[in-house]
Amino acid sequence: MWRYIFQRILLFLPTFIGITLISFLIMRLAPGDPAELLAGGGLAAAGASGISLEKRGAVDQALAQWRAQYGLDRPLHIQYGMWLKNLFALDFGVSFKDNQPVFGKILDRLPVTIKLNILSIFLVYLVAIPLGIYSATHSYSFGDQVTTLFAFILFSLPVVWAGTMALTFLCGGDFFYLFPPAGLTSIDYSPNWPLWERLKDQVWHLFLPVLLLSYAQFAGLSRYMRTGMREVLSQDYVRTARAKGLSETKVVYKHVLRNSLIPMVTILASILPGLIGGSIIIETIFSIPGLGQLGYQAVLARDYPTVMAIFTVSSLLALVGILLSDILLTMVDPRIAFGRREQ
């Protein structure tokens, strides 16, 4: 097993380097210059507002100095090499925006996003698995069709729409005020509150974001569960179990359910990277200070080190997720041998 894990990690290495290289090149090769952006429109604006040649020279010099400070004046491959070297010391550089170490910023934001995503995954499985079981055991019944249609509707519901609708109609403004429009906790939240009050406040704030992050996954996962369970239900050993007189409940929950839960583990790997992307929109709508919001703001400000760090951290998380689900899969299903899952 350890050999297999080691092999997988070795194979992850080129993938990981590839991801960092892609994100590095995209930012450096795209038109535009963070130095000019920082200087507020830069030389073009200075020229347009009629600043003398002499002063323009001074601006030019300041910008060049700034670029040199962050190593932006060196050849690309050297810049990338330096970035990679610093990565091994967990040093993501300092943010262009406020000169703070990026690593600290990420550490501040990561728990928020991970909390949102873990709650969301939990909710997805909590809803989708019972739905899938119902649909599989009652397939083609009226209830199954209603569930399927409803899942489709949720799946097609654009998260930007659901989010703004919730914000407009449920979070104050001219309509109902059922949920808070922004943030993770109330303004007067303090750790001195009794546990119950703290919990209530957090649930109140997290309810909408977590729900919005999750609902689109209900459909995919419950459909997947339905298909998998129907496949198991048609196996010979299920017929045998029924033939020997087991009750239907026992057949479904003791024999079928266990085996149809196996593929659900693999799905985890495919939801993980998607959730981090999805939380950009949710965090922006509800002003939640998570990784997604940080990334969005960093992109707009051309804050290269922060953007690179977010690419690195979230793709690392995704790769670990893929690896974990592969290992979990072999643990729950001994029939699948390590390293034989190429198809």
Next chain:
Amino acid sequence: MAVNSGRGEGYWSYVWRQFKRNRLAVMGLYAVMGLFFLAIFADFLANDKPYYMRYQDRTYFPIFRSYLVRLGVGSWPLELLNVNFKELDSQRSIFPPIPYRSNGIDLTVPFSNPSQTHWLGTDKLGRDLMAGIIHGSRISLSIGFVAVGISLVIGIVLGALAGFFGSWVDLVISRLFELMLAIPTFFLLITIAALLPPSIFLTMAVIGLTSWVGIARFTRNEFLRIRNLDYVTAAIALGVSSRKVMFRHILPNALAPVMVSVALGIAAAILVESGLSFLGIGVPADLVTWGSILNEARSNSFAWWLVVFPGAAIFITVLAYYLVGEGLRDALDPRLRGS
């Protein structure tokens, strides 16, 4: 894979017969056709120019003429150059049902409620929402062609190569799949779109460049399966070139399941584009898209019509494509046949 059910029926007519049995999927198909209609005739449904106008004893067809001008074969007569047709003192004119342009700014009516003059209300610059939604359908439709077209080409070529040649080609291309799976695609998209100059077609191309992995994996698996069938072995033994075997013999049989991914891919691309324009990325300021209207609604939450209508348009479009895709899947999937 041709299914001849005793009556000499061709494969696709069989698929169509299966597809028709699914009422929801047929409704989805109608909705998609309706969207095509909106997009093609958008200029005739919502326009601030009249179809027909009699002015200073001469007859004009301004909407048609604007097509000629855009194609470069015609020009505006001097008396009609840059005029507001509604204020023109014409003897007779026939306007489209929605006499507004999608980006026609009218600062006298900001945030007007849905009313007789503006059926779905206006935004903060007084642009008519109905006109914006009708013209926005063009963007949703082009996403289908541009983004999914690009991801289809990349996906089929890479999937075919990996599935057909196997060994180290497969190993390398599979690393590429893994890379695309692990990279936060939406964040990548935001980064690229925000760094490039705002252009809706660039955005669509970038969506296509980042969303081929599903189609590629599908194609790869189909190729892996079909490659070992006897007829392919026979073709290779006969000395048919690899390229011909891949694209003439295997691809047509692998295409059916890929069709499903196309319909689902269009739906996904529309969702992604709405997310991007919602964040205000990749859309030029004067272009009205369904997502950009939602973006504006976010900061003006009292204007509920700016939230409800464009979102409903995205929702209906996406749902329609999904229903068509799922209907296709059921019609094509041999395992579901006869059940």
